């Protein structure tokens with residue numbers, strides 16, 4: 001299925017959910033808590049989750065350098081700035097495009113890692129609209 005970004009946003013995203021509601025649910029529901037934190041972490045694209053530190057030669061001196069993405073830890077946290085209730089279909093597309101998605105009971109929540117611009121301008125939405 002291919003979509004215009006505008007149609008994708010209007011058909012597949014329902015509503016913004018407040019941070020307070022998410023925080024309250026995380027504090028009180030261990031199933032939601034576990035799903036949230038399992039999905040919050042992901043392997044770094046650069047060191048592929050190994051977190052290996054490699055050595056580089058800087059101006060003839062041996063130096064150590066770790067992966068810029070994760071500082072050599074191998075794992076990165078998503079940084080959600082907004083939470084949106086989305087369709088299960090969009091949730092799957094977001095997840096496979098590297099987005100942060102988790103479940104509130106049987107609802108699909110997208111933790112959007114951007115704020116202050118129209119959702120249709122988000123890179124991940126462009127990618128999904130293209131069929132990725």
Ligand SMILES: [Zn+2]
Pocket residue numbers: 044045046047048049051067068069070071072073074075
């Ligand atoms: Zn890394």
